[in-house]
Amino acid sequence: MTSQYDALVVGGGQSGLAAAYHLRRRGLTVALLEAGPEPVGSWPRYYDSLALFSPAKYSALPGLPFPGDPNRYPHRDEVVAYLRSAAQSLDADIRTGERVEDIGHDGHWFTAHSATGSTFIAPRVVAATGSFRSPHVPALPGQDSFTGKILHASEYRSPTDFEGQRIIVVGAGNSAVQIAVELAEHASVTMASRSPVKFMSQRPLGRDVHFWFTVTGFDFLPVGPLLRNPPTEPVLDPGRYRAALATGKPAARPMFTTLDGDSVIWADDTRTPADAIILATGYRPHLPYLAGIGALTDTGAPRHRKGVSTTHAGLGYLGLEWQRTPSSNTLRGVGTDAAHLARRLHNLGPIPTRHHKKEKSNDN
Numbered sequence: 001m002t003s004q005y006d007a008l009v010v011g012g013g014q015s016g017l018a019a020a021y022h023l024r025r026r027g028l029t030v031a032l033l034e035a036g037p038e039p040v041g042s043w044p045r046y047y048d049s050l051a052l053f054s055p056a057k058y059s060a061l062p063g064l065p066f067p068g069d070p071n072r073y074p075h076r077d078e079v080v081a082y083l084r085s086a087a088q089s090l091d092a093d094i095r096t097g098e099r100v101e102d103i104g105h106d107g108h109w110f111t112a113h114s115a116t117g118s119t120f121i122a123p124r125v126v127a128a129t130g131s132f133r134s135p136h137v138p139a140l141p142g143q144d145s146f147t148g149k150i151l152h153a154s155e156y157r158s159p160t161d162f163e164g165q166r167i168i169v170v171g172a173g174n175s176a177v178q179i180a181v182e183l184a185e186h187a188s189v190t191m192a193s194r195s196p197v198k199f200m201s202q203r204p205l206g207r208d209v210h211f212w213f214t215v216t217g218f219d220f221l222p223v224g225p226l227l228r229n230p231p232t233e234p235v236l237d238p239g240r241y242r243a244a245l246a247t248g249k250p251a252a253r254p255m256f257t258t259l260d261g262d263s264v265i266w267a268d269d270t271r272t273p274a275d276a277i278i279l280a281t282g283y284r285p286h287l288p289y290l291a292g293i294g295a296l297t298d299t300g301a302p303r304h305r306k307g308v309s310t311t312h313a314g315l316g317y318l319g320l321e322w323q324r325t326p327s328s329n330t331l332r333g334v335g336t337d338a339a340h341l342a343r344r345l346h347n348l349g350p351i352p353t354r355h356h357k358k359e360k361s362n363d364n
Helices: 014-025 076-088 174-183 209-216 241-246 288-293 331-346
Strands: 002-004 007-010 030-034 093-096 100-105 110-114 119-122 125-127 149-152 166-170 188-193 199-201 235-237 251-254 258-260 263-265 271-273 276-279 315-317
Touching (some): 007 014, 007 110, 007 119, 014 125, 014 331, 030 119, 166 174, 166 271, 174 188, 174 235, 174 241, 235 241, 315 331
Parallel strands (some): 002 119, 007 030, 007 125, 030 093, 149 276, 166 188, 166 276, 188 251, 199 235
Antiparallel strands (some): 100 110, 110 119, 258 263, 263 271
16 A cells, blocks of 8 residues: 655654654644654663653643753653654654565656565655664774674663773763763773764853753854864763773773783783673765665765755755754754754655555544
């Protein structure tokens, strides 16, 4: 059975929900296609202690304020519950368990095929699948000889899984620091990075930094397209992280040169035994379903400007880092990008009629 809509949104996380909200506001029928069992994105799979770095009042999607104390930093599970509420309030046809495997394009209409055998067509597609399923795992010199475990931060859940072990955390960003400091209470931990960790106070002048980002307009500066190499964001420190590194729990060292057996080798030829290496090395856009239509570069990156495809009319992206602004890939910033993208996709101009019987949806 083929279902026809005005727009397809691939991915049911924060970006997909924001996209569907703004497309519906423009009167378009929308199918939101989510691979998982519910439209909450990758949040349930993040590590247990994860909390937002922005207060609740700055972390809402369009049309639905974040409930509870506006000044708290919501925990992972609170975000999951919030996304469930956002999905329930959304006037779109949400299809869970529909992993999109490929999308075709005939010049006007996109055809999405899912793993269930379902087919969906529309003249507009928003790719909002995020990056959690494409962790960046760099090759480490000597890793074939390493006798310990190498895992990406996306696989990390709890420090109790590493009780008493010797751990190397690779990275210098927010996740690397948060994981390393948490682990250091249960294990012997060393952070390894190519550049030192840079900190920014969570509450400069007594106000959360996101207050200042908002009142100055920094969070929504459309500077993303101007950046060839997006800057490394500093670690937001509520006062705990810098102090922890200062005491050596965790220790911090420049990146090791190689792995050898059960150890890492540093630039000064000293060795540190390690049971596990956790790579907090980021993610890449997860867009394999667009590979067949020439919408991506050779490395799998989307060809776009401010989220609008430069290869296919009607195709857009949402939730990319620095897509338009410093906050593009966050709960607090994705709504602004979604409004911009919905406006651009709505104004497609004449679309040739394609006759397909549409299945009943809650848009009717």
